Amino acid sequence: MAEFAVDAKTVACATSTGAQTISLSSGFGTPKAALFMWSASTGDGTNSNNGLIGVGATDGTSQWAACISCEHNAADTDTYTHAQVDECVLILDGTTSAVDGEAAFSSFGADQVVINWGAAPAATYQLTVVAFTGTDAEFRCGTAATSQTEDQQVTVSTGGSKTPQAM
8 A cells, every 4th residue: 555644744834044844744755746835924823914925835846926015004005926847945024026035945854844945035934844755756846827717727747757636
Protein backbone atom coordinates (compact mmCIF):
# COMPACT_ATOMS: atom_id res chain seq x y z
CA MET A 1 0.00 0.00 0.00
CA ALA A 2 1.31 3.45 -0.89
CA GLU A 3 2.32 5.84 1.87
CA PHE A 4 1.07 9.43 1.88
CA ALA A 5 1.73 12.00 4.60
CA VAL A 6 0.76 15.61 5.31
CA ASP A 7 2.20 17.91 7.97
CA ALA A 8 1.37 21.55 8.78
CA LYS A 9 3.33 24.11 10.78
CA THR A 10 2.67 27.77 11.52
CA VAL A 11 5.69 29.99 12.03
CA ALA A 12 6.46 33.71 12.12
CA CYS A 13 7.85 35.09 8.86
CA ALA A 14 11.48 36.13 9.10
CA THR A 15 11.99 39.90 9.19
CA SER A 16 15.43 39.79 7.62
CA THR A 17 16.54 38.58 4.20
CA GLY A 18 18.08 35.17 3.68
CA ALA A 19 17.16 31.56 4.39
CA GLN A 20 14.35 30.58 6.76
CA THR A 21 14.07 26.92 7.70
CA ILE A 22 10.60 25.67 8.62
CA SER A 23 10.90 22.54 10.75
CA LEU A 24 8.25 19.85 10.31
CA SER A 25 7.32 17.03 12.68
CA SER A 26 10.19 14.69 13.48
CA GLY A 27 10.10 11.63 11.23
CA PHE A 28 7.95 13.27 8.54
CA GLY A 29 10.66 12.77 5.93
CA THR A 30 11.55 14.89 2.93
CA PRO A 31 8.59 16.80 1.45
CA LYS A 32 7.75 16.55 -2.23
CA ALA A 33 5.48 19.62 -2.30
CA ALA A 34 4.38 22.45 -0.03
CA LEU A 35 1.45 24.85 0.20
CA PHE A 36 1.98 28.23 1.91
CA MET A 37 -0.74 30.44 3.46
CA TRP A 38 -0.42 33.75 5.30
CA SER A 39 -2.40 36.71 6.60
CA ALA A 40 -1.75 40.01 8.33
CA SER A 41 -1.97 38.33 11.73
CA THR A 42 1.21 38.42 13.81
CA GLY A 43 -0.04 35.87 16.34
CA ASP A 44 -2.95 33.66 17.29
CA GLY A 45 -5.97 35.77 18.18
CA THR A 46 -4.40 39.08 17.16
CA ASN A 47 -6.21 41.60 15.01
CA SER A 48 -4.56 43.45 12.15
CA ASN A 49 -5.22 46.96 10.92
CA ASN A 50 -5.46 46.06 7.22
CA GLY A 51 -6.74 42.98 5.41
CA LEU A 52 -4.15 40.63 3.90
CA ILE A 53 -4.33 37.03 2.72
CA GLY A 54 -2.13 35.01 0.42
CA VAL A 55 -1.42 31.53 -0.87
CA GLY A 56 1.53 29.96 -2.65
CA ALA A 57 2.85 26.54 -3.62
CA THR A 58 5.91 24.63 -4.81
CA ASP A 59 6.63 21.14 -6.06
CA GLY A 60 10.35 21.65 -5.58
CA THR A 61 10.80 22.78 -9.20
CA SER A 62 7.99 25.23 -9.96
CA GLN A 63 6.42 27.76 -7.62
CA TRP A 64 3.82 30.50 -7.51
CA ALA A 65 2.25 32.92 -5.05
CA ALA A 66 -0.75 35.25 -4.99
CA CYS A 67 -1.81 37.87 -2.46
CA ILE A 68 -4.66 40.31 -1.90
CA SER A 69 -4.70 43.20 0.55
CA CYS A 70 -7.19 45.92 1.41
CA GLU A 71 -6.89 49.11 3.38
CA HIS A 72 -8.85 49.43 6.60
CA ASN A 73 -10.88 52.46 7.65
CA ALA A 74 -10.50 54.33 4.35
CA ALA A 75 -13.15 56.59 2.83
CA ASP A 76 -12.85 54.53 -0.36
CA THR A 77 -11.85 50.89 -0.11
CA ASP A 78 -8.46 50.32 -1.71
CA THR A 79 -7.85 46.70 -2.68
CA TYR A 80 -4.65 45.37 -4.21
CA THR A 81 -3.77 42.03 -5.80
CA HIS A 82 -0.52 40.60 -7.10
CA ALA A 83 0.71 37.20 -8.30
CA GLN A 84 4.13 35.83 -9.20
CA VAL A 85 5.53 32.58 -10.60
CA ASP A 86 9.04 32.96 -9.16
CA GLU A 87 8.13 33.13 -5.45
CA CYS A 88 6.18 30.87 -3.08
CA VAL A 89 5.39 33.65 -0.56
CA LEU A 90 4.31 37.17 -1.59
CA ILE A 91 3.18 39.73 1.00
CA LEU A 92 1.68 43.08 0.03
CA ASP A 93 1.72 46.26 2.07
CA GLY A 94 -1.75 46.76 3.51
CA THR A 95 -2.08 50.37 2.36
CA THR A 96 -0.46 50.34 -1.09
CA SER A 97 0.22 47.88 -3.89
CA ALA A 98 3.89 47.69 -2.84
CA VAL A 99 5.45 44.32 -2.07
CA ASP A 100 6.27 44.11 1.67
CA GLY A 101 7.97 40.71 1.54
CA GLU A 102 8.68 37.86 -0.85
CA ALA A 103 10.35 34.50 -0.50
CA ALA A 104 11.37 31.90 -3.06
CA PHE A 105 11.52 28.16 -2.49
CA SER A 106 15.06 27.05 -1.69
CA SER A 107 15.02 23.35 -0.76
CA PHE A 108 13.34 20.38 0.87
CA GLY A 109 15.26 18.41 3.49
CA ALA A 110 14.55 15.75 6.08
CA ASP A 111 11.65 17.14 8.14
CA GLN A 112 12.02 20.68 6.73
CA VAL A 113 11.21 23.24 4.07
CA VAL A 114 13.65 26.08 3.37
CA ILE A 115 12.60 29.37 1.76
CA ASN A 116 14.78 32.37 0.93
CA TRP A 117 13.56 35.89 1.71
CA GLY A 118 14.72 38.24 -1.06
CA ALA A 119 12.70 41.03 0.54
CA ALA A 120 11.74 40.49 4.18
CA PRO A 121 8.39 41.73 5.52
CA ALA A 122 8.30 44.49 8.12
CA ALA A 123 6.28 42.36 10.57
CA THR A 124 6.35 38.77 11.82
CA TYR A 125 3.24 37.69 9.91
CA GLN A 126 1.98 34.17 10.58
CA LEU A 127 2.95 31.74 7.79
CA THR A 128 1.40 28.27 7.62
CA VAL A 129 3.24 25.63 5.61
CA VAL A 130 1.45 22.41 4.62
CA ALA A 131 3.96 19.81 3.43
CA PHE A 132 3.17 16.68 1.42
CA THR A 133 5.16 13.51 0.84
CA GLY A 134 4.62 9.90 -0.14
CA THR A 135 6.51 6.90 -1.45
CA ASP A 136 4.34 6.57 -4.54
CA ALA A 137 3.14 10.18 -4.81
CA GLU A 138 3.84 12.76 -7.52
CA PHE A 139 3.07 16.45 -7.19
CA ARG A 140 2.85 19.18 -9.82
CA CYS A 141 2.72 22.91 -9.20
CA GLY A 142 1.71 25.12 -12.08
CA THR A 143 -0.40 27.96 -13.33
CA ALA A 144 -3.09 28.20 -15.98
CA ALA A 145 -3.75 31.22 -18.16
CA THR A 146 -7.23 32.60 -17.54
CA SER A 147 -9.32 35.53 -18.66
CA GLN A 148 -12.20 37.51 -17.25
CA THR A 149 -14.73 35.38 -19.15
CA GLU A 150 -17.42 33.83 -16.98
CA ASP A 151 -17.83 30.05 -16.95
CA GLN A 152 -14.40 29.57 -18.46
CA GLN A 153 -13.11 26.03 -18.98
CA VAL A 154 -9.39 25.46 -18.36
CA THR A 155 -7.56 22.30 -19.40
CA VAL A 156 -4.81 21.32 -16.99
CA SER A 157 -1.97 19.01 -18.00
CA THR A 158 -0.50 17.14 -15.03
CA GLY A 159 2.73 16.29 -16.84
CA GLY A 160 3.15 13.28 -14.55
CA SER A 161 3.52 9.60 -15.27
CA LYS A 162 0.49 8.57 -13.22
CA THR A 163 -3.24 9.17 -13.51
CA PRO A 164 -4.17 11.97 -11.08
CA GLN A 165 -6.10 10.85 -8.01
CA ALA A 166 -6.67 14.43 -6.83
CA MET A 167 -6.17 17.91 -8.27
